Amino acid sequence: DHEDIAMALYEKFGSEFNEAKIYRIRFTDLIDWVLSLNNFDGTREQATEGHLEQIQAKWVYEWRDNK
Structure with missing residues (x-):
């Protein structure tokens, strides 16, 4: 799932x-x-x-939610 991957990337890189x-x-x-x-x-x-584009987009949403 793109969202799970994006969350894991956010957790890894903050x-x-x-x-x-x-x-x-x-x-x-x-x-x-x-x-x-x-x-x-x-x-x-x-x-x-x-x-990969979907993962990037979800990662941005995760970053926005946590900034």
């Missing part, structure tokens, strides 16, 4: 990334971070650009 920085993350970095999360069982091949 306020290190603001909205502008989240949207500037390269997808190659983002997929590496997602794949390294505990309890994530997806694969690199399943991570489409659309999925």
Whole structure:
């Protein structure tokens, strides 16, 4: 679920990334971070650009809710 992944990324990085920085993350970095999360069982091949964009958007919402 995109929201669960975004919450895990926020917990991992906290306020290190603001909205502008989240949207500037390269997808190659983002997929590496997602794949390294505990309890994530997806694969690199399943991570489409659309999925990564959804994760970024949900991460921004999580950041906004916690700032």
